[in-house]
Amino acid sequence: MQWDEVRTFAHDGRTLVTHIARGSDPRQFVLIHGIGVASTYFTRLAAELSRSGTVHVLELPGNGSAPEPPEVMSIEDSAALVAAYISAEGLDRPTVVGHSMGAQIVSDLALQHPGHVPRIVLIGAVVDPSAPTALGQGLRLAHDTLRETPSANRVVLTDYLRTGPRWYLKTLGPMMTYDLARTLPLLHADVLIIRGERDPISRGPWARTMADLAPRSRLVEIPGGAHVVQYTHPEEIAALIVDHARGGHSLPTGAADLG
Template sequence: MHYIESGAGTPLVLLHAFPVDARMWNPLRVRLEDQARVIAPDQRGLGESSLDGSSAHGLATPPEERLVAETPSVDVVAADILALLDELELPRVVLGGCSMGGYVASALLRAAPQRVAGLLLIDTKAPADTDAERAKRGDVADRAEREGTAQWLSEAMLPALLGATTRENHPEIVAAVRDLIESQPTEGVAWAQRAMAQRPDCLDTLQGFEGPAMVVVGEEDTITPTAEARRMAEALPRGELVELPGSGHLPSMEAPEALAEAVRPWLSRVDV
């Protein structure tokens, strides 16, 4: 599994959104690396991580263990992350995820709660997809396999991923996110969509987490709006809610300074 790592201190694992990769965390990572050891993996099939799991454990995976590529699931990605933590000899970490990364973080929390010292959920949600949402994901996956993803995927997703402030005032961020989307492998895009479509509701999992938790939402996020963030924060026994003005679904790129200012004091209170 490919990952980007920098800094020293509290181990903080950040899981990226769809359809981008670990580079979405760079603007935030450089603002936290004097306080935390920030580890940002490319999730299975995206960025530089393979789809078949052949490098998910840092070693060649036997063929009989590569069936997971045929069964898309956020649980599979969570298992990849747990294997990475084992490889890095990290028994407990602060776990963060944005959007799809939040779904994977919840899956990891469900599988191995003892590995999570603190939980950072950014622009994500707890409910499973509706039938209509699952159908839409299936359509995107099918089109990606049929046509590739050049141009149409970024054009379809940018208006939703980025807030109005970013789209109107920061063309450089729009261009950077477009480049990230355009660089993703077609097969990984399709696999990730099908994995997200099959995820379960995770509200019960969040209600059972007794550790410190922060839920962050961009005030201009239309994909997972403030109401969804508030629902998670209220479900978490030690949940805190932070709203970021002028940001949409990707605050690590749209408002990294404001996000870092929110995360820093919270992170200092997490006992790993």
């Protein structure tokens, strides 16, 4: 897709890159990627969401085209940087969406700033406690590539190459040690949890546990989707996000509402 604007944002010695798709509706969406990836795998979702508002796709420091920070950032550090961006842009109570590790960042953002982030969306959230090691997560990631479409694998690989393996490995520690299960019960935000029904990384029992832990939550599974479900099923995911932003509970055809 053609971005309307690409620019950098610096705060406290850390710089992120923002890709913006502007919509005519005043609604605002902020998209946060997972480990090692960047903006590319969000392009299809951003194109759909831009029909209903302005979309801000962030590349966190060290990922994609964003320069590496002086030191590795914790999940809490990343959440604080996203909060600084939202404040600097004057975004009024945006709907913030995180995929995979990005779901950790979005959750911590909602914890740090409950009044400014009323609705969040967690897609394929990690780390599933049934695979608590980096090796276990790596094996599940390899499994996921067998369930994704060729184009999804290609776009994820493109993002991985832009970020590079060194920064990926540096970021792995903060992701593996962040305890999402401790954060979720403390949230005041409305939480929409989405997973592809074939996702081997963020599995069904873990998704149901997250839905039970978050006080105000809803869990939806997308038929046929794997981990990168926002790329392979952008229309369904966008419809869910927009409906969540409006406070609704509609479902795209075939999706299963599990609570």
